[in-house]
Amino acid sequence: MRSLHITFCAAVVAGTIALPASAALAGPAADDSRENRPGTVSVTPSRVSPGGEVELRTDACGKGRSARGNSEAFASEARFERAGGEELVAGARIRSDAAPDDYEIWVTCKDGHGKATGTVTVVRHGHPSPVAPVRAGGGGTAVLAEEAAADEGPGTRQAVIGLGLGAVAVAAVAFRGARRRRPAQH
Template sequence: MRSLPLTFCATLVAGTIALPASAALAAPAADDPRDEKRSGVVSVSPSRVSPGGEVELRVDVCGRGRSARGNSEAFASEARFEPGGGKELVAEARIRSDAAPDDYEIWVTCKDGHGKATGTVTVVHHGRPSPVAPVRAGGGGTAVLAQETVADEGPGTRHAVIGLGLGAVAAVAVAFRSARRRRPAQH
């Protein structure tokens, strides 16, 4: 009874070892070098970017005059590559404005399907948000700062109390001085 599970496990292990070897022997040799899948690396500039920012992507696995498409969970939409200089393809991609800080993988596939490339972009958050859409007021990002300081400007309760106190002191000083002048001089 115990030999059945042992025999099953031994058969499974032998099959696992033999299958990759037999698959490698059965694979036909590629006669045409264009049939091989080329792999490469996606060059990302800048490699660290804030949400809403743009990155430039470059690949050279697709060959001259071809096109490719690139995707990432960080991208707002698919990146479409066009010929750059030489064998390079170039694309620009916008990072989603709601992308969380993390490293995101980029996948690029050549149009003919014979080349692929991968890369990584790092999304970082800065302490102060930078506007990526039209701002509410002129001056770029100063609208946020101006809005915060408006609440601190102008007279508030504290200023009113200080003003009333100073006014009372001034009234007492004027009354005291007037009273001293009215008194007749006594000898």
């Protein structure tokens, strides 16, 4: 009987401790804490050369409709607008004189109920490489040289080589035909 009494008292104490904590989480303050907590900014691409552009996304503003973002790497202030749901989107251009480094991004919601931070990495300029074949070399004469070569056709050297190969082919066919026509001698 005594163990039943102790079990009952322990359940009441546990319920008393858990009730205020669950009531605090279920109250309206939980919704406000989402808007007041610091958020993050996603940056695409996260590594960019000076003069490049990045896309910024955040959902730190909750139901806010706009925000502003700044960074020492940006050429000007980024202005966020609603993209869908609770997400805000902005575009930003990296300063052309930005040194290679990691730069912090600060976003402040227009209504003052949210803030977010993120990072963008500025990298050195890479050497540009063509993504498709390029007509290069000789300036404007490259096109003229190509047209002249197409009009001339094969030269004397190619003609002599072709005639030699043709003669070898004729001799091979004649030799093979002559061997087939001989009667078999036993």
